[in-house]
Amino acid sequence: MSHTEKELNDIGVFQWESIVDGFQDANLFLGNGFSISLCKRLSYKSLFEKFKVTTNPELLKIFNSFKTFNFELVMQNLNNTETINNILGISSNKIEKLRDALRSGLIKTVQDNHPTHSEIHYPQLLKPGYELLDFRDIFTTNYDVFLYKSILQVISEYQYQKLEAPFQDYFYEKASPTQLKFSSVIPYSNPRSVYYLHGSLFLYIFDNQRSTYKLRRLEEARIEYIHLIRREIENNNFPIFVAEGYADDKLRTINNNAYLSFCASKLQNSGRNLVFYGFSFGDSDKHILDFVNKSKVNQVAISIYKGNKSLEQLEQESSFFRNLFTKKDVAVYDSESLFPSLRPF
CATH class of the missing domain: 1.10.287 (Helix Hairpins)
Structure with missing residues (x-):
């Protein structure tokens, strides 16, 4: 269903370009909509x-x-x-x-x-990776590897130009050829930080629950990343991902893991404006709302997916979004206007 920009503006749904000035250097929060835009097979709430x-x-x-x-x-x-x-x-x-x-x-x-290495069109991941540079820190609740792979494409190009990496995720200390250990110390001067709030398929616990490591695919070994994940599971090492159906259960899992609780504290203590993209705000994610509402964030931008929704449906949904953050200034924007490079492959 097609709507004019004026019709959308009248119900409080704006194009990203018209609100971007209020979100310069803001943090970004990526939900499942980011992954779905790249691969429709990932349109699931949890594994x-x-x-x-x-x-x-x-x-x-x-x-x-x-x-x-x-x-x-x-x-x-x-x-x-x-x-x-x-x-x-x-x-x-x-x-x-x-x-x-x-x-x-x-x-x-x-x-x-999850797509295999050969199914992923890596040049396509590079474009959204560069678009992420418009933001500061990145928070995500996605389990898949798309954000990680997209960021790696940008880092590789920066390294080729002998420039400092523009992203870091606190996994840089080598524990083995295919494992990088979590450390809360930032090894770079002022990079954008990435936080996997609900864990990921490539994050695991070791050292008697005291440490978290990230799987690292060795390009020279030509090992399929999905095979590395399979090998870990076969060895009874299960990925860290928060798949519980209730917000309280998710919060309990987060609090019981040093890495996840570290990520949650970074969101709660943030003072930068925050842009949500592709996040559904379901009942099971109430803890995310609590994190943001407790933070010092002043302005929040939330994407809305138009699809075939009527103006009345869009107005109801945008009103719902605004009521989620009672002490924040909330702007609702058309999701298709933020990352023009995102197209399903």
């Missing part, structure tokens, strides 16, 4: 939603009983049960099958929904 469709019914019963969507938590409990069974001389054949089903199910879900 668990895909996983539960084909998983073992008994395994799903365990998730439901623990009231969690946390893969790692279920794996830990299966391992603990096996340990107790061994002590008591009880067979763990069923536990082993459930553990195998958990590993293979998550691997299949990741592989079915």
Whole structure:
């Protein structure tokens, strides 16, 4: 459904160009809409939603009983049960099958929904990577590798020109050839920082839960990134991603992980204006609203996807957005006007 710019302005939906002056050097918050713009296969709320469709019914019963969507938590409990069974001389054949089903199910879900290296058109990722330079720090709740890959394209070009990297994510200390360890110390002078608020498929815990590391694909080894992820899962190392269905559960998971809580504190303590792009503001993400409402951010810009919505629907949705942040100045803008380079491939 096509609407004129004036019709949109009349209901409080603006083009990015008309509000950009108020958001110079603002922070950026990327939701799932960013990934969907690059690959429609990633249009899911969480990996668990895909996983539960084909998983073992008994395994799903365990998730439901623990009231969690946390893969790692279920794996830990299966391992603990096996340990107790061994002590008591009880067979763990069923536990082993459930553990195998958990590993293979998550691997299949990741592989079915994430493009391979050959499917990603890297020159296309470079364009939005450069558009990200219009902002300061970047926060995201996405699990996929698109933001990471897009930023890497820009960093590679900067390094080729012998310029300092314009982005950093606090993972720079080498733990192994394919692992970079998290450190809260910034190694560069004044880069844009990237924060994965809900974790990612390439973030893992090691060293008895004390540290977080990021998987690093070695170009010279030609190892498929998705294969690195599969290898970690097969070794019982589950990605850090916050997939719980309730905001309180997500917040609990965040608070129990040093890296995630570090990212959350950066959002809560931010004083820069904030631009949301492609974020749905569902009930399960109330903790994100709380972080921003508690921050010193003065102005918030929120993208709205027009699609085939009527003017009445758009007006209702934009009014809903404004009511989310009662103590902030809120501007609503047309999502198609911010990143013109984003096109599905």
